[in-house]
Amino acid sequence: MSSQAVSAPKSSRSRHIRLRCVLALAQKEGYQILRDPSSLVIAFVLPLVLLFLFGLGISLDPTSIPLGLVVETRSAVTDRLATSFRGSSYFELWEADDRAELEPLFISGRLKAVVILSQDYPRQRTMGSATVQVLVNGSEANTAELIVNYVENLLQKQMWYDAEARGQPVAASPILVEPRVWYNPNVDSRAAILPGSIAVIMTLIGTILTALVVAREWERGTMEALLASSISRAEFLLGKFLPYFGLGLSAMMLVAIVTVTLFGVPFRGSWLVLTGVSAVFLVVALGLGLFISTATANQFVATQVALIVGYLPSFILSGLVFEINSMPLSIRILTHLLPPRYFVSACRTSFLAGNVWEVILYDTSLLALFAVVLWILTIRKTRLTLE
Amino acid sequence: MIRFEQVTKRFPRADRAALHEVSVRILAGAITGVIGPDGAGKTTFLRLAAGLLVPDQGRITVLDHDTQRELAFRDHLAYMPQKFGLYTDLTVWENLLLYARLRGIPAAEGRASIDRLLTFTGLGPFRRRLAGKLSGGMKQKLGLACSMLIQPKVMLLDEPGVGVDPVSRRELWKIVQEQRDQGVGIVWSTPYLDEAEKCDYVLVLYEGKVVFFGPPAEFTARANNRTFLVEIPAEERRRLTREWLQKPTVVDTRIQGQRLRVVLRPEALVPGTPPEARDAAPAEIHHMAPTEARFEDAFIDALGGVPKDRVALVNRTASGENHHEEVVVAEGLVKRFGRFTAVDHVSFRVRRGEVFGLLGPNGAGKSTTFRMLCGLAAPTEGHATVAGVDLRKARAQARRFVGYMAQSFSLYGDLTVRQNLEFFGGVYGLRGARLSVAIRQMLDELELAPLANISAGLLPLGFKQRLALAVAILHRPAVVFLDEPTSGVDPLARREFWLRIDQLVEEGAVVIVTTHFMDEAEYCDRLALINRGKVIAMDSPDAIRNSIQSPQLPNPTLEDAFIAMLERANEATERDAAVTATGAERKGGPTT
Numbered sequence: 001m002s003s004q005a006v007s008a009p010k011s012s013r014s015r016h017i018r019l020r021c022v023l024a025l026a027q028k029e030g031y032q033i034l035r036d037p038s039s040l041v042i043a044f045v046l047p048l049v050l051l052f053l054f055g056l057g058i059s060l061d062p063t064s065i066p067l068g069l070v071v072e073t074r075s076a077v078t079d080r081l082a083t084s085f086r087g088s089s090y091f092e093l094w095e096a097d098d099r100a101e102l103e104p105l106f107i108s109g110r111l112k113a114v115v116i117l118s119q120d121y122p123r124q125r126t127m128g129s130a131t132v133q134v135l136v137n138g139s140e141a142n143t144a145e146l147i148v149n150y151v152e153n154l155l156q157k158q159m160w161y162d163a164e165a166r167g168q169p170v171a172a173s174p175i176l177v178e179p180r181v182w183y184n185p186n187v188d189s190r191a192a193i194l195p196g197s198i199a200v201i202m203t204l205i206g207t208i209l210t211a212l213v214v215a216r217e218w219e220r221g222t223m224e225a226l227l228a229s230s231i232s233r234a235e236f237l238l239g240k241f242l243p244y245f246g247l248g249l250s251a252m253m254l255v256a257i258v259t260v261t262l263f264g265v266p267f268r269g270s271w272l273v274l275t276g277v278s279a280v281f282l283v284v285a286l287g288l289g290l291f292i293s294t295a296t297a298n299q300f301v302a303t304q305v306a307l308i309v310g311y312l313p314s315f316i317l318s319g320l321v322f323e324i325n326s327m328p329l330s331i332r333i334l335t336h337l338l339p340p341r342y343f344v345s346a347c348r349t350s351f352l353a354g355n356v357w358e359v360i361l362y363d364t365s366l367l368a369l370f371a372v373v374l375w376i377l378t379i380r381k382t383r384l385t386l387e
Numbered sequence: 388m389i390r391f392e393q394v395t396k397r398f399p400r401a402d403r404a405a406l407h408e409v410s411v412r413i414l415a416g417a418i419t420g421v422i423g424p425d426g427a428g429k430t431t432f433l434r435l436a437a438g439l440l441v442p443d444q445g446r447i448t449v450l451d452h453d454t455q456r457e458l459a460f461r462d463h464l465a466y467m468p469q470k471f472g473l474y475t476d477l478t479v480w481e482n483l484l485l486y487a488r489l490r491g492i493p494a495a496e497g498r499a500s501i502d503r504l505l506t507f508t509g510l511g512p513f514r515r516r517l518a519g520k521l522s523g524g525m526k527q528k529l530g531l532a533c534s535m536l537i538q539p540k541v542m543l544l545d546e547p548g549v550g551v552d553p554v555s556r557r558e559l560w561k562i563v564q565e566q567r568d569q570g571v572g573i574v575w576s577t578p579y580l581d582e583a584e585k586c587d588y589v590l591v592l593y594e595g596k597v598v599f600f601g602p603p604a605e606f607t608a609r610a611n612n613r614t615f616l617v618e619i620p621a622e623e624r625r626r627l628t629r630e631w632l633q634k635p636t637v638v639d640t641r642i643q644g645q646r647l648r649v650v651l652r653p654e655a656l657v658p659g660t661p662p663e664a665r666d667a668a669p670a671e672i673h674h675m676a677p678t679e680a681r682f683e684d685a686f687i688d689a690l691g692g693v694p695k696d697r698v699a700l701v702n703r704t705a706s707g708e709n710h711h712e713e714v715v716v717a718e719g720l721v722k723r724f725g726r727f728t729a730v731d732h733v734s735f736r737v738r739r740g741e742v743f744g745l746l747g748p749n750g751a752g753k754s755t756t757f758r759m760l761c762g763l764a765a766p767t768e769g770h771a772t773v774a775g776v777d778l779r780k781a782r783a784q785a786r787r788f789v790g791y792m793a794q795s796f797s798l799y800g801d802l803t804v805r806q807n808l809e810f811f812g813g814v815y816g817l818r819g820a821r822l823s824v825a826i827r828q829m830l831d832e833l834e835l836a837p838l839a840n841i842s843a844g845l846l847p848l849g850f851k852q853r854l855a856l857a858v859a860i861l862h863r864p865a866v867v868f869l870d871e872p873t874s875g876v877d878p879l880a881r882r883e884f885w886l887r888i889d890q891l892v893e894e895g896a897v898v899i900v901t902t903h904f905m906d907e908a909e910y911c912d913r914l915a916l917i918n919r920g921k922v923i924a925m926d927s928p929d930a931i932r933n934s935i936q937s938p939q940l941p942n943p944t945l946e947d948a949f950i951a952m953l954e955r956a957n958e959a960t961e962r963d964a965a966v967t968a969t970g971a972e973r974k975g976g977p978t979t
Contacts (some may be wrong), residue, residue: 024488028477035476035517225472225533228437229489230461386439 017234025231025239029213033243042208043251047201051255054197055190055263065147067091068102068114075122081158085115090150112137113147125162191265195351196320198255199343200311202278205251206285207292207310209244211302214293214382224386233382237375241286248282249275259351269350273360277350280367281343285310287374288339294381314340339370388541388572389413389436394445396431405431407595408445413588415540415572418563420586420603422577422686424877425848427592429576430469433543436574437466450540462490465534465542469549471526472533475519479510479529482518486533497536504532508562522749524555531562542566542573548582552748552903553946554953560585580683580878581905581946591686598689603682610650610680610688613638617647617675625889632886638692639684641882643909644929649675650684652692683906686878693882712739714865714897715760719769722755729755731920732769737866737897737913742888744911745901746949752920753901754870760899761868762786774865787816790864792855792872800844804835804854807843808861815862829857833887849880856887866897873907885910905946916952923956 124130217223342363438454487497591598636655722730758764776785
């Protein structure tokens with residue numbers, strides 16, 4: 001072997017990135033995307049389906065809770081009260097004048113709660129303070145608490161208004177709290193969930209899109225031919241990344257636009273900023289997919305892993321459904337290692353609060369850090385031999 | 388051009404080295420065949436040469452570059468892996484363009500070389516077709532074209548002849564020979580021993596070791612003067628194959644047409660050898676006519692001959708039933724898919740104790756015919772009976788008389804040998820005691836009992852094949868269908884397989900084989916040649932060979948006959964087409 005050859009070992013590998021090579025691979029990938037509709041389905045149909053599931057299926061607001069109301073002695077006071085119950089969209093009201101009538105329904109679980117205004121209630125009211133019995137099914141603790149709070153609130157308001165109407169001073173409750181909610185004035189949980197769910201959806205889509213592509217090359221035997229054609233790691237990975245980056249970004253925009261137009265979620269930030277953050281996040285999600293695909297080299301395993309890694313933690317631990325602050329410390333620390341967490345926060349901020357630079361820059365810089373780490377891992381994992 | 392020095396390569400969890408101390412020098416301007424059965428180390432050899440694997444020991448240089456130090460040689464290397472490396476959802480042209488760009492060929496030059504290769508390979512008319520929709524032969528040609536874009540100095544081709552019909556195979560050889568004549572060094576790996584004779588040099592591998600390296604004629608010459616053809620009565624040829632093989636001086640026996648091909652040990656021919664060697668063929672010896680040795684004869688000889696213990700099978704007497712009963716009858720079978728006629732009036736009858744072969748190029752309609760006879764597809768027209776049961780009326784019932792062994796051995800790799808047998812036995816309707824008896828018999832007969840609790844996926848290829856056969860014949864079917872049963876299998880395992888099949892046949896079963904592997908065709912009593920859905924010839928292998936005998940070709944092989952008949956048939960259809968075309972023209976044209 002000549003000394004010249006020794007001085008340039010593995011010359012064809014350490015070459016700088018050849019743009020033509022990357023473009024050729026990206027174009028090939030583009031043809032494959034267009035001819036095999038499954039990528040297009042994953043990019044455009046799946047996110048919309050998920051968005052509709054999140055938007056319509058998951059709601060943390062109670063509506064139409066079956067509630068029994070027993071009025072043993074009717075009077076003007078009880079009528080007013082019954083009317084306010086009827087007017088509430090939270091309840092589906094079942095009325096009776098005898099508790100025995102509603103008892104079986106409550107026991108069978110058909111009614112979640114029963115409010116009983118006893119015979120004595122109108123009289124007690126004229127005396128100032130009154131007792132109301134509320135039977136609640138405690139097996140659904142959250143709902144039970146909600147009902148009790150709501151009924152209490154309603155009764156108190158009623159009393160206050162009644163007293164005011166009569167020009168009497170309000171004895172029982174001197175303070176009435178009037179809450180004001182910022183960013184989501186109607187406390188509509190859909191507005192809170194959808195922007196965050198966009199982040200979860202994009203984690204899943206981004207990961208799955210690329211999870212298949214490297215494994216596919218190995219399974220179909222085309223990897224062997226590519227390897228023999230002296231292509232570099234960076235060229236190969238870039239050629240894989242670029243087309244799916246375009247696909248992922250369009251999917252992201254589609255989902256965001258549908259959220260604003262169809263679901264009426266406000267958008268207070270800037271589209272440019274959202275696009276920028278999404279782009280950084282996609283580098284992470286697609287990188288994760290590429291990493292999984294490279295490491296497993298098997299399409300079936302890769303999709304399974306992508307589902308588990310891309311979906312479950314981002315759904316449960318990103319702060320979308322469960323408040324991160326109420327998690328145990330160990331889990332809270334864990335959530336910091338999950339990129340979707342930062343994207344959920346950035347998306348929510350963009351939609352509901354606007355360009356809060358503090359939040360957005362923090363989230364974006366952490367996502368960028370994840371991107372760098374993941375890509376280093378992926379590049380190291382990419383094999384250039386069949387070993 | 389390529390130099391291996393004491394190269395050893397071992398894979399994790401393998402019980403032996405994939406390649407063991409291999410040293411060869413492969414020359415430029417020649418075709419070197421890497422020959423050996425599946426698992427011999429052919430692919431490992433090629434991948435090492437392409438720099439895709441790292442040797443555990445030894446040194447490899449390609450075009451004077453050490454493959455471990457630099458990969459610059461790849462700019463002059465064409466490598467075609469077994470799975471072609473084609474993108475099935477890209478068109479022919481897009482595949483070529485992709486590889487041209489990946490190889491860094493400038494656009495204009497790339498286009499020119501794509502056009503040249505499209506013409507050269509005859510793929511021009513298919514440039515817009517998706518690679519996935521090409522036939523096996525065309526895929527190989529496209530794979531070859533993709534690897535040739537750079538005007539290589541070295542071509543490494545991994546089993547380009549597998550899964551390709553003889554006609555396409557000849558075309559591939561022509562392409563490669565032209566490259567060789569321009570000075571390109573070519574390495575062509577193949578499990579087919581008959582391809583070895585076309586190479587300039589052969590590297591014969593067996594279980595990772597070099598058996599021989601040099602010109603093929605030199606290797607074949609080792610069996611010269613020791614190979615004979617023996618005239619035997621046709622009815623007894625199966626029994627005699629076995630009996631002769633058990634003689635201590637016989638290395639190999641195999642049926643060739645109406646005769647028995649026998650290879651003897653060298654000692655058997657030398658006067659003054661020990662008596663037990665000389666009594667090779669006491670009375671019969673003068674019926675033996677010497678014949679020219681073939682590569683396969685030398686190969687079996689080099690491996691030490693067919694092991695005698697594998698031949699000592701249970702000798703059961705043939706059942707005394709009527710041997711002329713027609714077990715499978717196909718009459719005017721037609722299968723149409725839309726406007727396309729896959730099978731066009733195919734008729735044949737197969738009697739008890741007969742091995743019948745369906746031969747034809749890819750897409751000729753063999754598999755469709757096969758599927759109709761197995762009851763897996765309903766014929767559009769015509770009718771077929773299996774063991775007297777009409778497939779149209781009682782397909783499910785007929786299926787119980789049928790055993791099927793698929794080309795890819797459809798076994799469950801995660802189940803053990805016994806579990807596979809239990810599952811398939813159940814599928815064929817065997818239950819309880821009958822099933823356990825059948826399984827025990829099968830394990831004994833096919834000598835699988837020691838492996839009964841091993842996962843099928845871990846079995847060596849030869850044993851997998853044995854298990855696949857066991858699964859197919861567990862329910863004692865009257866008809867056994869075999870789909871290229873020994874393609875790629877080690878020749879010793881192939882001998883063993885056919886010895887078992889012979890036994891089944893002697894017991895009165897019918898065996899129907901589809902293949903485009905000439906070696907398997909040789910084992911058949913009768914062959915039907917199918918082309919474009921039609922039977923173009925049906926006869927014994929000898930008669931088919933003799934039908935094309937001519938002064939130019941005094942000793943035609945079955946492959947020669949096959950190709951000649953296909954060409955003749957295609958010419959005839961083209962002539963017919965031309966006649967009808969001119970006829971139509973005449974009718975439509977102005978009358979004078």
